Amino acid sequence: MADVKSGPNPLFLREEDLRQGIELLFYAYRDFTAEPDAMLAKIGLGRAHHRVVYFVGRYPGINVTELLGILQITKQSLARVLGDLVSQEYIAQRAGTKDRRQRLLTLTEKGQELERTLSDAQRARIAQAYRAAGAAAVEGFRTVMLGIIDADDRAKFQPPGPGKR
Amino acid sequence: MADVKSGPNPLFLREEDLRQGIELLFYAYRDFTAEPDAMLAKIGLGRAHHRVVYFVGRYPGINVTELLGILQITKQSLARVLGDLVSQEYIAQRAGTKDRRQRLLTLTEKGQELERTLSDAQRARIAQAYRAAGAAAVEGFRTVMLGIIDADDRAKFQPPGPGKR
DNA sequence: GAAATAAGTCAACATGGCTGACGTAAAATC
DNA sequence: GATTTTACGTCAGCCATGTTGACTTATTTC
Numbered sequence: 001m002a003d004v005k006s007g008p009n010p011l012f013l014r015e016e017d018l019r020q021g022i023e024l025l026f027y028a029y030r031d032f033t034a035e036p037d038a039m040l041a042k043i044g045l046g047r048a049h050h051r052v053v054y055f056v057g058r059y060p061g062i063n064v065t066e067l068l069g070i071l072q073i074t075k076q077s078l079a080r081v082l083g084d085l086v087s088q089e090y091i092a093q094r095a096g097t098k099d100r101r102q103r104l105l106t107l108t109e110k111g112q113e114l115e116r117t118l119s120d121a122q123r124a125r126i127a128q129a130y131r132a133a134g135a136a137a138v139e140g141f142r143t144v145m146l147g148i149i150d151a152d153d154r155a156k157f158q159p160p161g162p163g164k165r
Numbered sequence: 166m167a168d169v170k171s172g173p174n175p176l177f178l179r180e181e182d183l184r185q186g187i188e189l190l191f192y193a194y195r196d197f198t199a200e201p202d203a204m205l206a207k208i209g210l211g212r213a214h215h216r217v218v219y220f221v222g223r224y225p226g227i228n229v230t231e232l233l234g235i236l237q238i239t240k241q242s243l244a245r246v247l248g249d250l251v252s253q254e255y256i257a258q259r260a261g262t263k264d265r266r267q268r269l270l271t272l273t274e275k276g277q278e279l280e281r282t283l284s285d286a287q288r289a290r291i292a293q294a295y296r297a298a299g300a301a302a303v304e305g306f307r308t309v310m311l312g313i314i315d316a317d318d319r320a321k322f323q324p325p326g327p328g329k330r
Numbered sequence: 331g332a333a334a335t336a337a338g339t340c341a342a343c344a345t346g347g348c349t350g351a352c353g354t355a356a357a358a359t360c
Numbered sequence: 361g362a363t364t365t366t367a368c369g370t371c372a373g374c375c376a377t378g379t380t381g382a383c384t385t386a387t388t389t390c
Contacts, residue, residue, distance in 0.1 A: 013292050017303075019223070020322065021291035022284065024310040026216070029194045030237060031315045046345055051191070058184070064368060072195060077347055079369065101356050101367045119187065126186035127178050129312025133305065138182075140298065140305020145189040147294025150196045157185065211376050229337060242378055244338065266336040266387050 035121035048081045057115040063102040200286035222280040228267040
């Protein structure tokens with residue numbers, strides 16, 4: 001991993017550059033979550049609900065264990081928000097057919113609508129940033145972000161491939 | 166660089182690309198905060214303390230109003246963590262000389278050490294990602310991240326310039 | 331002198347993490 | 361077939377960190 005391609009680019013990493021990287025993440029995440037948070041507050045839900053709705057939308061039929069793996073929170077923490085979402089009919093549960101202990105989660109129509117509304121603000125923000133930056137910058141953005149993410153989760157971003165998921 | 170295509174660049178933004186952008190931010194932030202959070206837990210502090218220590222280190226002599234502007238939380242929320250940090254002597258307060266109502270905040274030696282320990286994990290993560298990605302990718306990363314951040318705060322990342330700060 | 335500003339404080343509340351303990355049903359293993 | 365493991369759920373309580381609202385004090389500005 002150390003060999004960044006010998007040659008003309010030693011890439012001096014000054015304290016200042018790293019500090020800036022930290023701050024970019026702080027401000028970007030702060031602003032990225034602000035809009036959905038405000039919408040959620042109006043319907044009595046929170047950011048945790050958004051995350052669940054998002055990932056259930058992303059992986060329809062995901063089971064609880066897998067969802068916990070993504071969110072990296074405890075079962076009890078998830079239970080609270082998931083319970084809200086199921087009782088308010090944003091999310092439907094059904095037993096797995098292969099393994100009937102599993103609860104497979106999907107968005108209801110209502111859930112899909114919520115997901116779209118919430119994430120649209122974020123999609124718009126990303127779209128605008130991508131457009132303003134251009135395709136090459138977007139490639140660089142992806143590469144650096146992947147480098148920041150723990151190696152175990154990088155696979156999620158690989159094109160289809162032989163994934164074991 | 167990949168094909169940046171001369172001429173007008175419509176930059177096709179598929180749903181899929183935007184979704185990926187959202188997830189990159191989620192996973193990156195999750196992993197970026199995990200290490201300092203674990204260290205903080207051991208000394209009975211939390212992420213909010215880290216943020217305060219970080220920005221006081223970044224802007225020595227910052228006053229409370231300015232800090233609130235960065236963190237975007239309420240005075241009461243800040244009071245709690247700031248109180249902890251002052252009473253445990255991570256942060257020192259002194260009255261402003263020009264405006265004696267202000268409390269100017271600085272890190273003590275102890276505070277500097279804490280800041281360094283916490284942020285080093287983050288700096289290392291960024292450094293590794295930057296090195297693996299290369300200088301051009303880092304430039305793209307910066308550009309996109311700035312586009313995601315609200316325009317008001319982009320100025321913080323401009324080189325010195327005529328800033329009014 | 332009055333008004334505005336910087337900061338602090340008290341109280342109450344919500345959200346979303348956590349640990350620990352325990353239960354049930356189904357699947358996997360010996 | 362009995363035992364163990366797994367997937368999920370649940371109760372109870374704690375902690376960190378955000379919120380609103382009301383009020384005080386010191387200082388600066390108008």
